[in-house]
Amino acid sequence: MAHIDLGPDEKAYPGIQGPLRFRPETARPLGELAEVLLRAPHPTLTPGERELIAAYVSGLNDCDFCCSSHAAFAAAQLPTGMEFVDQVRADVATAPVDAKLRALLHIAAAVRRSGREVTTELVEAARAEGATDLEIHDTVLIAAAFCMFNRYVDGLGTWTPQDPEAYARAADHLVANGYLAI
Numbered sequence: 001m002a003h004i005d006l007g008p009d010e011k012a013y014p015g016i017q018g019p020l021r022f023r024p025e026t027a028r029p030l031g032e033l034a035e036v037l038l039r040a041p042h043p044t045l046t047p048g049e050r051e052l053i054a055a056y057v058s059g060l061n062d063c064d065f066c067c068s069s070h071a072a073f074a075a076a077q078l079p080t081g082m083e084f085v086d087q088v089r090a091d092v093a094t095a096p097v098d099a100k101l102r103a104l105l106h107i108a109a110a111v112r113r114s115g116r117e118v119t120t121e122l123v124e125a126a127r128a129e130g131a132t133d134l135e136i137h138d139t140v141l142i143a144a145a146f147c148m149f150n151r152y153v154d155g156l157g158t159w160t161p162q163d164p165e166a167y168a169r170a171a172d173h174l175v176a177n178g179y180l181a182i
Helices: 017-022 024-038 047-060 064-077 081-090 099-113 120-128 133-155 164-177
Strands: none
Touching: 017 024, 024 047, 024 133, 047 064, 047 081, 047 099, 047 133, 064 081, 064 133, 064 164, 099 120, 099 133, 120 133
16 A cells, blocks of 8 residues: 555556656656657657666666566567566676667666766766767666656555556557556
8 A cells, every 4th residue: 555545546556657646737747757758759769778778777776666667668669578678677787788778778877876976987988889968868867767756656655566467558558658648
C-alpha cells in the first residue's frame, strides 16, 4: 500500500500512474517532460536509446517500477529487444553497445550519483566517441529527470507489478500513444 491514499485502486494505477492521477495539475507537465525527453524527434538518439538511459538510471537507483517499465519501453523500440537491455543493465562495460552510447551511459551513471560527478574527462570521452553536445545535454537531463521520477515513485511507496507481461503491455500502449496518454 502506498504511503498516502492516492485515491484509486493502486493495482489499477501502479507506479507513477497513481501519483499522477492524484495530482493531475502536476501530471501534465511531468508527462510533457517525459514525452519531450524520450519520444520527441531527436537528430541522433532514438527513442529506444533514450528509454535505455532512463531504464539504466532507474536500475542504478533501485526503482523497480521505473526500471522495469522503461526497460520494456526501450526493448519495444530497439531492434535488439530485452536481451540487449538486460545486458546493458547488468554490465554496461561488457554489453554489446556502441562506444558512444556506452560513454553516454557512463555520464548518466555519474549524474545519478551527483551532478558534480560529471567530469570534463567523462564529457571528453563521450565526445571522443562521437557524442554531440546535444546528446550529452539530453543524457544529463534524462538522468536527472529520472532521479526525480524514481524518487517520486519510491518516495510515495507505490505498488509495483511483478509480472513482466504487465510492462510489455504498457510498452505497447506507450509506443502507440505516448506519455500524455498514460
